[in-house]
Amino acid sequence: MAINVTFIGSGNVATHLALALHNRGCQISEIWSRDYSHAQLLAGRVGAKPTDQLASLDKTADVYILAVSDDAIFDMALDLRLGNALVLHTSGATSMEVLKPISKRYGVLWSPQTFVRDVALEYETLPFCIEGCDARTEKDIESLIGQVSNHIYHTDREQRQYLHLSAVFVNNFANALYGVAQNICNTHNIPFEVLYTLIATTTQRVKWGDIRYQMTGPAVRNDTKTLDAHRRLLANDPDFLSLYNELTKIIQERIKF
């Protein structure tokens, strides 16, 4: 018999997960959102019942996925009581014990990915980090998400926190560097697209192994002539100059052999 899954939340993560599970034959029972029209929108895409009433939620689903903000998870835990159902949150930063008041069987289903509502993802290769309150629960989470992806990692609380932190470095912070480069290009009438292939090849090479062996450029060579030339170019922008120096220092002291 198909597994019944209810989603608490209808945002980016809920949308992607509900669609992925629906496409693999899961029965999506209900979609709850504070905003009924949002619940309706997602519910319509996965054949579920929309609701904005947490108190009158159908309690007979097999799995409840709380795909809401970290703060909202804490709020839910005050009111929601779901007995023996499997209850999961999708947060990288929140402990699973927060869910303890809601059900005896709880855990985490987190993917280190930035979900954008209407941008398709290849779910089969999407990594999922799972954690369950006991071995049987963890097995159940694995079976559930195993229908969507075969990249499943068992990570405990501490590992998940550090992975969340690492994700900020490779995603938000890398994006910030692209933003800095875009800013510099715009200022000097250089089309930023000139850098697209460099960005693409740099990130393909991430899979080659130890990053320290792949470092190139003036910092790792300690090419002071080029470093000084770059610093002169940034002399009028103390923010970017300070970032340039900080990253050069990190490469020279930590990310090289």
Added chain:
Amino acid sequence: MAINVTFIGSGNVATHLALALHNRGCQISEIWSRDYSHAQLLAGRVGAKPTDQLASLDKTADVYILAVSDDAIFDMALDLRLGNALVLHTSGATSMEVLKPISKRYGVLWSPQTFVRDVALEYETLPFCIEGCDARTEKDIESLIGQVSNHIYHTDREQRQYLHLSAVFVNNFANALYGVAQNICNTHNIPFEVLYTLIATTTQRVKWGDIRYQMTGPAVRNDTKTLDAHRRLLANDPDFLSLYNELTKIIQERIKF
């Protein structure tokens, strides 16, 4: 008649450029390297004559490409005299006027890319930044490299310098962030591969336009709870903590709307 090209240098850039031009029907005349065996290796791949004697270089080629280190370009300019041949260097950081003593017709042919000798590149999409000492010379450089790629940009000295600086941000510095994340993952027994899809999707989204609109994560949301949690995780690593704070500040003050 096919254009005759001689390469001064046999490193990563020379290898890729010589192969690309050779494959498009250019005649590669000579390959010079300080190390004869290096010259021989590349010469063998492109049907050229190897040499380690700069003084006895055949002076009848149409184009001479100095694909050597920035310092070596300056050294060459002291000795090399090539009359009316087109002489180019391939450096992002060096002015074209350095080549003035060598020939009347000089310029720059620089690609913002990290060339690795035996890793194939799609040359057709590779960007080339060109600059010539006059309009006719610039046209000749464009014809030459137009055989290899149709992504040609005319950039003056200042633009090329700022592009070189921007390339350090998107390549070396992004790599440094991957190195930091890899270090954190290794320390906590997390397979770094968990982050591969996040890295790939992040960089694909670079093409969506203004990076500031695409920023996500705790810094741009000013989610102080998560920022503080991350800072606690980094409390024992002052280098990484300082970098975390610097990048958070850059996002909050510069890379957002």
